[in-house]
Amino acid sequence: MKEKQSMKSKILFVVLLIISLAWIYPVFMILINAFKQDRYISTSTVFQLLNAETFGGWTNFIDALNSKGFAQSFGCSLLITISSVALILVCCSMCAWYITRVNSFVSKLFYFLFVFSMVVPFQMLMFTLASTADKLGLNKPYNICIIYLGFGAGLAVFMFCGFMKSIPLEIEEAAMIDGCNPIQTFFMVVIPILKPTLISVGILETMWVWNDYLLPYLVLDRKKYMTIPILIQYFQGSYGKVEMGPMMACILMTVLPIIIVYLFCQKYIIKGVIAGAVKG
Amino acid sequence: MEKAVRKYWPIFLLPTAAAFSVGFLYPFIQGLYLSFCSFITIDRATFNGLENYKYVLTDTSFLHSFWFTALFTVIVTVLINVGAFALALALTSKIKASNMFRTIFFMPNLIGGIVLGYIWQILLNGALSILEKPLLALDETYGFIGLLILMCWQQIGYMMIIYIAGLQSIPDDYIEAAKIDGATEGQILWKIKIPNVMPSITICMFLSLTNGFKLFDQNLALTGGEPAHASEMLALNIYNTFYGRSGPQWKGYGQAKAVLFCIMVIAISMLQLKATKSKEVQQ
Numbered sequence: 001m002k003e004k005q006s007m008k009s010k011i012l013f014v015v016l017l018i019i020s021l022a023w024i025y026p027v028f029m030i031l032i033n034a035f036k037q038d039r040y041i042s043t044s045t046v047f048q049l050l051n052a053e054t055f056g057g058w059t060n061f062i063d064a065l066n067s068k069g070f071a072q073s074f075g076c077s078l079l080i081t082i083s084s085v086a087l088i089l090v091c092c093s094m095c096a097w098y099i100t101r102v103n104s105f106v107s108k109l110f111y112f113l114f115v116f117s118m119v120v121p122f123q124m125l126m127f128t129l130a131s132t133a134d135k136l137g138l139n140k141p142y143n144i145c146i147i148y149l150g151f152g153a154g155l156a157v158f159m160f161c162g163f164m165k166s167i168p169l170e171i172e173e174a175a176m177i178d179g180c181n182p183i184q185t186f187f188m189v190v191i192p193i194l195k196p197t198l199i200s201v202g203i204l205e206t207m208w209v210w211n212d213y214l215l216p217y218l219v220l221d222r223k224k225y226m227t228i229p230i231l232i233q234y235f236q237g238s239y240g241k242v243e244m245g246p247m248m249a250c251i252l253m254t255v256l257p258i259i260i261v262y263l264f265c266q267k268y269i270i271k272g273v274i275a276g277a278v279k280g
Numbered sequence: 281m282e283k284a285v286r287k288y289w290p291i292f293l294l295p296t297a298a299a300f301s302v303g304f305l306y307p308f309i310q311g312l313y314l315s316f317c318s319f320i321t322i323d324r325a326t327f328n329g330l331e332n333y334k335y336v337l338t339d340t341s342f343l344h345s346f347w348f349t350a351l352f353t354v355i356v357t358v359l360i361n362v363g364a365f366a367l368a369l370a371l372t373s374k375i376k377a378s379n380m381f382r383t384i385f386f387m388p389n390l391i392g393g394i395v396l397g398y399i400w401q402i403l404l405n406g407a408l409s410i411l412e413k414p415l416l417a418l419d420e421t422y423g424f425i426g427l428l429i430l431m432c433w434q435q436i437g438y439m440m441i442i443y444i445a446g447l448q449s450i451p452d453d454y455i456e457a458a459k460i461d462g463a464t465e466g467q468i469l470w471k472i473k474i475p476n477v478m479p480s481i482t483i484c485m486f487l488s489l490t491n492g493f494k495l496f497d498q499n500l501a502l503t504g505g506e507p508a509h510a511s512e513m514l515a516l517n518i519y520n521t522f523y524g525r526s527g528p529q530w531k532g533y534g535q536a537k538a539v540l541f542c543i544m545v546i547a548i549s550m551l552q553l554k555a556t557k558s559k560e561v562q563q
Contacts, residue, residue, distance in 0.1 A: 012370055013377075019367075020384040023433070026399050027387075033402075046406040095296035102286045110297060117304045119549045121494050123518045124542040127535065128307035128314065131322050136302065150303015153296050169281070176281050182288045211392025213497050214519075229394040233501060236398055251395060258390045266383055269390075273438065274445050277483055 027255060034060055034252040038245030060249035070250055073231040076141050080216065080227060081209045084148035088156050088205050089198055091149055096160030097186055101172075111161065117154035122214060130218040139221050147219055148209055156201050159276065163197040164190075200272035203265075210258075228254050315535040320528050332536035335529075341509055342537055345517040352424065352513065353492035356431050360488045361481070363436045368443035369469070382444070385437035393434075397501025400430045404502075416503050423503040423511035430498055435491060439484040446480030447473065479556070486552040493545060514541055 032049060033041055037056035048054070064070045099107040133139050133147050167190070175185045191198075213229040220227070226234065232254070235247055262269060285292070310322065315332055319325035336342055367385060371378045388396065404426045405415050413419075416426050450473065458468050474481075496515035499505070505512035505520065512520065518541060521534035 009373070009375055012373070013375055016367075016370060016375070016381050020381055023384050023388070023437075026403055026433070029403060030399060046402055047410070091296045091299070094292045098285060098289065098292035102282055102289075104286070106293075110293070110300075113305065114300070117300070117308075119546050120304075120308065120542055121515070121538075121545050123496075123515050123538045125304070125307035125311045126519075126538075127522055127531065128310040128322065129303065132302060132307050132310075138302075146299050147303045149296065150299035150301070153300045153304070157296070173281050176284065182285045183291065186292075207390060211394075211497075213392065213394045213500075229392050229497070232398055233394050236401075236501065251399060254395055255391055259387060262387065262390050263383070266386075270382075270386065270441055273389075273441055277438075277442050277487065 027259070030248055030251050030255065033244070034248040036060075036245065036248075038063075038243055041244040041248065056245065060245040061253070063243070064246040064249040064253065069226065069231060070253065073226045073228050074253075076225050077210060077227040079141050080144055080148075081206060083142065084145040084152070084209045085202055085205045087145045087149050088152050089202055092153055092156035092201075093160050093191070093194060093198065094186060095153070096157045096164055097190055099157065100161050100164045111157075114154045114157045117151075118158060122151075126214065126218055129215075133219045139219055141220065141225050144216065144219055147215070151215070152205055152208065155276070156205060159201050159204075160194070160197060163194065167193055196271075197275070199268050200275040203269050203272035204276045311535055312539065314532070315539045317535075318528050318532045320531060328532070332532045333540075335533055336536045336540065339533070339537075341512070342514075342517055342521075344510070345512045345514050348424070348511065349493060349495075349513045352427060352495075353489060356428055356435075356492045357485060357488045359428065359432050360435045360439055361484055363432060364439035364484065365443050365481075367436065367440045368447055369473075371440070372444060372447045382441070385440055387437065388434045389438045391434075393495075393497025394501045396430060396434055397498045400426065400433070401502050404429070417506035420507065420510040423506070426502055427495075427499065427511070430502055431492065431495070434498075435488060439488065442480050442484055442487075443477060446477035450476045482552070482555050486548070486555070489548055489552075490545065493548065 029046060033046055035050055035056060036054045038060065040054040040056075095110075099111050129147070129151070133144070138144060138146050171193070172185050172189055175189045176182075180188065211229060212227075213233065216227045217230050217233075220230075222230075232247075232250060235250070314322065314325055316327060316329060317325040318328050318331070367381075371381055375381075391399075401416060404422075408415055408422060414422065416423050454472050454476070455468055458472055463471070494515055495513055496519070499511070499513045499516045500519075503511040505516050509517070509520070514537075518534055518537045521530055521537060
């Protein structure tokens with residue numbers, strides 16, 4: 001019986017190993033091709049491994065950094081993501097606290113609207129949102145975070161509210177009696193309790209904003225600013241010969257940081273995903 | 281305490297509420313109104329009643345993309361959930377290095393749709409050209425299959441994580457009791473594991489349904505709707521109606537399509553809400 005069991009689990013292990021190799025392969029393929037010389041990359045040769053003849057060293061990366069605007073796009077994406085996520089975390093947690101602690105018509109109305117906004121697909125308001133942002137001048141990388149706050153508020157407020165309902169009121173009341181005003185109470189008492197949820201929401205929003213393509217594409221002043229997804233789509237969609245080498249290097253430089261961050265904080269990321277899924 | 285907090289509404293509520301009005305409420309209401317108008321820019325819109333909707337319901341490209349999307353969504357939901365559940369079962373069966381596998385399978389979720397689409401376009405076109413078959417952008421069927429593969433690769437890991445969480449929350453006593461009573465592995469799976477992870481199954485089903493239905497980035501990057509709009513899904517069809525054509529009527533049509541799309545997505549979500557509620561009552 002026992003031998004049969006271990007045999008079975010060995011077979012299972014091998015099967016999983018094969019599947020997981022297939023799972024990694026696409027990224028591995030990009031890695032190989034990023035180091036090939038540009039002229040050796042074509043549709044039918046992407047599967048060939050590196051050899052001495054095709055090896056191109058760092059040239060693709062240098063090309064991508066110098067001429068393709070990769071560094072600017074990366075900076076732009078970084079700025080948008082950090083500012084948006086920070087703004088969403090601070091404003092939405094405050095808003096959620098108000099909604100759960102103040103029992104009024106306004107808070108109920110807003111709660112309903114926030115939940116409703118989670119369901120509405122982006123296509124419904126892409127045109128009007130882009131023109132609204134244009135009119136208000138919210139089309140720069142440093143203030144597009146206000147648009148993200150507006151559009152991303154639904155999920156964040158919903159998740160915060162779900163958690164805040166479980167915090168006992170007594171703790172906050174004690175702080176108030178000891179002389180804290182609501183702002184002090186919120187930042188010194190509520191925020192520390194909220195930390196796990198802050199991390200979960202932060203991760204979900206980061207994944208969304210960093211990878212978002214359509215919103216920045218429509219809202220940002222396209223001639224001046226690009227985020228990484230826009231840059232990659234721009235290469236692919238542009239007519240004429242696509243320089244595959246630098247392209248591969250760009251993709252690799254986009255994917256690798258994400259994977260590295262993931263390997264270090266996967267515990268939090270997976271927790272965040274589970275929390276988001278169960279609530280959503 | 282409530283009174284004290286209430287006074288601070290300009291600090292707590294106002295910033296989010298204001299941004300929400302700019303980023304959601306106002307565009308949403310305006311979009312609803314504009315679906316009854318013909319317009320190029322928002323300032324010069326003329327009301328034309330139900331004209332847009334009349335056109336959209338007879339637009340063959342819209343209907344085609346609706347069926348394409350519906351078929352895709354159903355198939356992808358089944359594939360993802362079966363695959364994810366199988367992997368979750370395998371990884372919870374005390375196997376070696378299960379954490380490593382979990383890490384690997386989840387990884388594609390962190391890469392954005394555009395980048396994923398592009399990676400798979402290179403990969404699949406490479407494979408197709410070696411097999412001497414038409415490339416993705418030239419054949420609707422291959423485009424469809426390509427999208428299926430891409431979505432499975434991306435989403436199976438995500439759903440697997442949810443299933444693993446569900447499976448791990450089943451108390452060991454249940455399974456041990458069943459074993460003592462002489463249940464086979466198949467019986468344990470169907471009679472104990474599956475009924476106990478029903479909440480996870482509902483969540484995953486609807487997540488993959490809405491993800492498939494709303495798919496845009498991957499569609500744009502992998503096939504771009506080629507050949508001749510044949511592999512265009514609803515979201516991309518709406519986008520192309522808006523930005524792919526010139527003429528005063530198209531933006532109105534696009535907005536009307538978007539409203540219909542929105543209603544469909546809301547309908548799916550309501551269904552989900554109902555399904556989750558009824559499950560909660562049972563437990």
